[in-house]
Amino acid sequence: MKNWDAIVVGAGIIGLALALELNKRGLRVLVVEKGEPGREASWAAGGMLCDFPLETQPELRELATASAGMYPEFVSELENESGLKIDLRAVGTLIFVSRKTGHGPGSALPRPLEELEPALRAKDSAGFFVKERCVDPRHLTAAAIAAARHRGVEFSSGEEVLAVEVADGKVCGVRTSRTQFAAGVVVNCAGAWAGQISPHSFPTRPVKGQMLCVDMPEKEMVRHVVRTIGWPQDVYLIPRSDGRMTIGATSEEAGFDKETVSETISKLRQAAMDLVPRLADARVLETWAGLRPGTPDKLPILGATATPGYFVAxxxxxxxxxxxxxxxxxxxxxMAGEKPEFELKAFGAERFPR
Ligand SMILES: Cc1cc2nc3c(=O)[nH]c(=O)nc-3n(C[C@H](O)[C@H](O)[C@H](O)COP(=O)(O)OP(=O)(O)OC[C@H]3O[C@@H](n4cnc5c(N)ncnc54)[C@H](O)[C@@H]3O)c2cc1C
Known part of the structure; x- marks a missing residue:
């Protein structure tokens, strides 16, 4: 049986970024993906790099701020290694809070709204500016896949990992729907499905998000990411440099269902048009739904598991x-046995009873 130093289960952005990191550390890495690499939550996401206190859980703030700071280098390395462009934008975010809701996050708008975003109509709301970036997640995952392949990370796609195999009390590989792969280290990066792989049932669950993408009547018609909080319907608009705009998103407990519902999409579209009336002329290019990997306390699960050699992210x-x-x-x-540079106690798998 062919043997690797480490097996990464799941080729979403988490598995891909980690596969690259392990490869840089000199490990021979195999990524096993049940579908097509990068086609689940990481493909469905909006790509806002939200890093401010009102929207980030206190336990996550340190990691969120560190990660937001790492983004320019992360993206430039992936672009260089893949030869692909990633649309990382640093225009910033405008957040509108209903006047009834009261105070908002960020600082006051640096200039009048008519100058910042002439197409926007945000009546009865207070506007705030946040210095955040956003990225096109599909370009990001495509570049991560290409960079990983370029570096010699191997992929096995269309193959579901059913179990992490254990011998003599430690990990020895994975059993898939087709075969077995051997490695002394395995990391579960299976997103919303992470709890389905034995022997540990991590309490992840899918949280459905529906979205749509439109073609703006004019490129850069809206430049900032725009988010509303506490309006009849919370909505966000993420403009892309090529003239598209992503509009999202719902948050639904619907199991593993990924169907879009036309009424729901219409409501999102209407909420976007209430903010930017000119979007009435925008052609809808695509609608979709994806499954966020949720946990009971809304925090990630990061670190070692009770089985030596088996990790989870x-x-x-x-x-x-x-x-x-x-x-x-x-x-x-x-995974290298080093002390992590951030405290990970709040994210340990052991916080959930087995
Ligand atoms: C609508 C929506 C909007 C979002 N917006 C944002 C945003 O603006 N900013 C942000 O930071 N995040 C956003 N997110 C969240 C973000 O998309 C996820 O947190 C992130 O993509 C999770 O990455 P992942 O690699 O863990 O999961 P995934 O991308 O889902 O990858 C997991 C992979 O594991 C594979 N897999 C599962 N089980 C197995 C198995 N048994 N064997 C082999 N492979 C398996 C799956 O096929 C999948 O490819 C959004 C998500 C959604 C759905």
């Missing part, structure tokens, strides 16, 4: 794109 819920670089760094440290 999942449950990134709404922030997996943001948290990918820091997750790869700290998990690389943990």
């Amino acid at each position: 999942t449950g990134h819920f709404r922030d997996g794109i943001l948290l990918a670089p820091v997750t790869a760094t700290v998990m690389g440290q943990v």
Whole structure:
């Protein structure tokens, strides 16, 4: 049986970023993916790199800020190694809070709204500016896959890992729907499905998000990411440099269902048009739904498991794109037996009763 130093289960952005990190540390890495690499939550995401206190759980703030700071280098390395472009934008985010809701996050708008975003109509709301970046997650995962292949990370796709195999009390590989692969180290990065792989049932669950993408009538018609909080319907708009705009997203407990519902999509579209009336002329290019990997306390699960050689990095819920670089760094440290540079106690798998 062919043998690797480490097997990564799941080729979402978390598994891909970690596979790259392990490869850089000199390990021979195999990524096993049940479908097509990068086609689940990491493909469905908006790509906001949200890093401010009102939206980030206190336990996550340190990791979120560190990861947001790592992004420019993370992206430039992936672009260089893959030869692909990733649309990382640093225009910033405008957040609108209903005047009834009261105070908002961030600082006051640096200039009048009519100058910042002439197409926006945000009546009865207070606007705030946050210095955040955003990224196109599909470009990001495509570049991560290409960079990993370029570096010699191997992939086995269309193959579901059914179990992590244990011999003499420690990990010896994985059993899949087709075969077995051997490695002394395995890491579960299976997103919303992470709890389905024996022997440990991590309490991850899918949280469905529906989204749509439109073609803006004019490129850069909206430049900032725009988010509303406490409106009849919370909505966010993420403009891309090529003239598309992603509009999202719902948050639904719907099991593993990934169907879109036309009424729900219409409501999101209407909420976007209420903010930017000119979007009434925007062609809908695509609608989709994805499954965020949720956990009972909304925090990720990061670190070693009770089985020697078996690690877990999942449950990134709404922030997996943001948290990918820091997750790869700290998990690389943990898996090498080093002290991680951030405290990971709040994220340990042992916090959930088995
Ligand atoms: C609508 C929506 C909007 C979002 N917006 C943002 C945002 O703006 N910013 C942000 O930071 N985050 C956002 N997120 C969250 C982000 O997408 C996730 O946290 C992140 O993608 C999780 O990455 P992952 O690699 O853990 O999971 P995934 O991308 O789901 O990857 C897991 C992979 O594991 C594979 N797998 C599962 N089981 C097995 C098995 N048994 N064997 C082999 N392979 C398996 C799956 O096929 C999948 O490819 C959003 C998510 C959604 C759905």
